[in-house]
Amino acid sequence: MSSKNYIGIYVKPSGAAVVVLPSGAKDQKPSACFTVESHEQANMLDSPAVAAELANLIADECAKRSLSLQNCEAAVALDCSMFMQHSMHSEFSDTSKIAQTIRFDAEEALATDISELAIAFKISSVHQAGSQVTVFTAAKKLLFELLGALQARNIDPISIEPDVCCLSRFVMRHCNKQPAESGNLVFAVLSESRGYLISGDSSSQKKEYFTRTFLIGPSQDKTSLLKREFALTRAVSDEPVGTIEIFDSSGTVNIQQLADLLSVKIENLDLAASEPGAVLPAECSDRTAFAIAAGAAEKFLDKAPAVDFRADFHPLEGKKLRLQKTVKFLSISLILLMVALGIYFQKAYLDANKPRKMMRARFEEGYLAVMPGTKEVPSPMKPAVKALEKELAELKNRLRGVTGTGLQKSVSDKLTILLEAINKCAEQTRLEIDSISITDRTIRVIGSTQNYNSTMQFREAIKQTGMSIPNEDLPLQTGNRHKFILNINVEG
Numbered sequence: 265m266s267s268k269n270y271i272g273i274y275v276k277p278s279g280a281a282v283v284v285l286p287s288g289a290k291d292q293k294p295s296a297c298f299t300v301e302s303h304e305q306a307n308m309l310d311s312p313a314v315a316a317e318l319a320n321l322i323a324d325e326c327a328k329r330s331l332s333l334q335n336c337e338a339a340v341a342l343d344c345s346m347f348m349q350h351s352m353h354s355e356f357s358d359t360s361k362i363a364q365t366i367r368f369d370a371e372e373a374l375a376t377d378i379s380e381l382a383i384a385f386k387i388s389s390v391h392q393a394g395s396q397v398t399v400f401t402a403a404k405k406l407l408f409e410l411l412g413a414l415q416a417r418n419i420d421p422i423s424i425e426p427d428v429c430c431l432s433r434f435v436m437r438h439c440n441k442q443p444a445e446s447g448n449l450v451f452a453v454l455s456e457s458r459g460y461l462i463s464g465d466s467s468s469q470k471k472e473y474f475t476r477t478f479l480i481g482p483s484q485d486k487t488s489l490l491k492r493e494f495a496l497t498r499a500v501s502d503e504p505v506g507t508i509e510i511f512d513s514s515g516t517v518n519i520q521q522l523a524d525l526l527s528v529k530i531e532n533l534d535l536a537a538s539e540p541g542a543v544l545p546a547e548c549s550d551r552t553a554f555a556i557a558a559g560a561a562e563k564f565l566d567k568a569p570a571v572d573f574r575a576d577f578h579p580l581e582g583k584k585l586r587l588q589k590t591v592k593f594l595s596i597s598l599i600l601l602m603v604a605l606g607i608y609f610q611k612a613y614l615d616a617n618k619p620r621k622m623m624r625a626r627f628e629e630g631y632l633a634v635m636p637g638t639k640e641v642p643s644p645m646k647p648a649v650k651a652l653e654k655e656l657a658e659l660k661n662r663l664r665g666v667t668g669t670g671l672q673k674s675v676s677d678k679l680t681i682l683l684e685a686i687n688k689c690a691e692q693t694r695l696e697i698d699s700i701s702i703t704d705r706t707i708r709v710i711g712s713t714q715n716y717n718s719t720m721q722f723r724e725a726i727k728q729t730g731m732s733i734p735n736e737d738l739p740l741q742t743g744n745r746h747k748f749i750l751n752i753n754v755e756g
Contacts, residue, residue, distance in 0.1 A: 269295065269336045271419075272561030273322065274427060274553050275410065276343040278302050280318055281553035284331060285561045294561075296329050297554055315413035323417035338421040340410070341430040341560040342573065344458060344477040347402035349426070350374065355394040359387065359569075362397060370399055382407055382577035384426065388474045398475060400426045404577045411578060422580055423563060423572040428475045430559030431552070432462045437562060439509065439533065450497070451533060452510045454486055454517065455552035461497050463505070487518045491525050509533035513552055678731060682707060682752065685725045693718030696745075705753070712747040719746045726752065 268287040273280055284296040300321035302314050326333060352373050354362050366385050371378040381401045388396045407424060414421060435451050451462040463474040476497050480489065494508070508526070510517060511533040523530040535551040563570050574580060679702065686695065694714040701708040713719045723733065732753045 269331060270561045270564045271326075271331075271336050271338040272341065272430070272557040272559065272563075273338060273414075273419075273421070274341040274343070274430070274557040274560065275318065275346075276553075277314070277345060280322060281550060281557045282322060282325070283554055283557040283561050284329075284336075285558070285565075287564075294558060296331065297557075298325050298329070299550070299553070300325055312409045312413075315409045316416070319413035319417045319419065322414075323419065333418045336419075337564055338414070338419050339560040339563045339570075340414075340421040340424045341427045341556045342402060342424055344427055344460075345479065346406060347400050347426055347573075349428075349475075349477055350399045350401070351388070352397050352399050353394060354397045357387070357390045357395045362387070362395070366397065366399065369397075370401065374401070380404055382573045384571045384573045384576060386429065386475075386571045400571065400573070402573055407573055407577055411574070421574070423560075423570045424574045425560060425563070425571050426477075426573075427458075427556045428460050428462070428477045429571040430563075431460055431556045432475055432559070433562055433566065434535075434555045434559030435462055435533075437559075437566075448505050450494070450505050450508045452490060452494070452508055453533070453535070453552055453555070454480065454490070454510070454512045454514070455550065456480070456513060457482075458552065459486075459489070459493065460552075461493060463497060486512065486514070486516050487522050490517060491522060494526060507531065511535050511551065513550070678752075679707065681729045681731065682709070682726065685722075685729050689718075689722055689725045693722055695722060707752040709750045709752065710748070712745040714745060716746050719748050722748075723750065726750070 270285040270287065272283045272285070274282075279299060279301040281299045282297070283294045286295050300318065302317050302321070323333065326336075350370070350373065352366075352369055354365065354369060356362050356365065362385065367378055367383060370381075370383055378401075380403065382404050384400045384402075385397050388398050390396075411421070411424070431453060432451075435453070439451065448463055451460075453460045453462070457480050459478045459480050461474075461476040474497065476493065478489075478493055480486065490510075505528055508522075508528055508530045509532070510519065510522075510530060519530050519532070535555045686697065689695065695711060695718070696713075697709065697711040699708075699710045713722060726733065733750055734753055
């Protein structure tokens with residue numbers, strides 16, 4: 265077949281159930297369903313040959329049905345007899361943090377060497393103090409034998425999940441119904457030798473489901489067994505149970521008796537006709553096994569994280585990952601090639617600019633002052649500019665009739681004369697000087713006398729020294745004193 269297919273394989277110790285879904289088959293029937301049985305009735309843990317025989321049977325059956333394994337993505341569901349399920353408490357509620365600590369928690373809780381076991385987990389419920397986690401453990405030896413046998417026949421499963429997780433995926437996808445009574449909804453699926461309890465509301469967006477698996481003996485009363493297992497499930501469940509949906513492949517469970525014993529509404533669950541257009545084909549005689557295999561294949565449709573043993577003991581190195589690595593390698597190679605081409609063409613440009621750079625280096629020192637891009641006047645010009653500024657200042661002073669040193673002497677003499685005038689009339693006028701400001705042209709005096717006449721007497725004393733007061737500033741009366749501001753001409 266040219267189109268891509270998804271293969272779900274439910275592996276048991278003595279055989280396997282296989283369901284093939286075409287890509288994008290969210291509302292379609294499986295394109296193929298079949299079972300294979302191992303001729304050696306041996307446990308796969310003890311006989312590596314059983315795994316090889318099982319892989320050969322699956323590959324041969326796919327070849328008979330013209331299923332090209334090159335165009336297939338596979339996922340495996342592991343039978344509950346091949347793994348152990350444990351309920352543990354974790355201090356964390358974040359999946360990544362639980363994954364980092366779950367091996368230590370499992371080793372402490374199980375009191376065994378965890379190095380020989382592969383671990384997968386799912387969060388059952390979340391609390392303020394952490395979360396309740398369902399942990400699955402399987403022997404690495406078993407998983408290596410199974411994976412190696414399948415890969416030898418060109419079947420490289422992306423994930424290896426517990427069967428109850430695949431069954432819960434199938435049930436939650438196709439049994440979308442509200443509980444008839446208030447409370448939680450529990451699905452019970454019983455085959456000839458396996459039992460599964462799945463607690464959760466399939467109509468909600470909640471992804472935390474409580475699951476439980478148990479084996480059924482050939483002579484056990486399924487009604488009593490289901491009552492006991494349900495009581496254990498109810499003891500650890502956070503929510504009350506309102507309805508139980510039961511599928512019993514043998515039809516031996518007494519529904520009415522179980523409803524009276526548990527005081528819970530019980531209804532029949534039909535795995536074959538769970539949803540129109542998504543029923544299992546008629547050739548799927550073992551409804552439970554094919555529902556588990558279909559749930560494994562539907563992993564590719566959900567795109568949700570799987571409870572995967574392979575992620576722990578042998579991370580995926582399949583076709584998809586190899587393709588991703590190849591694309592990454594080609595991308596890096598293409599980038600390096602583009603960089604190399606850029607350097608090659610840039611070199612020609614650099615070579616063409618060499619003569620210009622050599623000429624610039626040769627003439628730059630001599631013609632720096634006139635070359636474009638110079639931000640300031642070269643340093644040898646600064647002393648000349650300062651000398652010209654000094655000469656200009658001296659020339660202006662000479663034009664005014666006094667040199668620089670003469671100007672300083674003139675101001676000093678006039679200030680001495682002013683102090684003599686102040687001392688001459690200070691006692692008579694009760695003169696108080698607030699401030700004296702001196703510039704190269706004027707002396708500004710701010711002060712006060714006892715009255716207006718005293719102020720005029722001080723002004724006349726200054727004029728008698730030969731200095732002029734060009735601005736006749738009027739005195740200002742402040743209280744009992746007369747304040748004045750005098751601008752005395754130094755050049756005069």
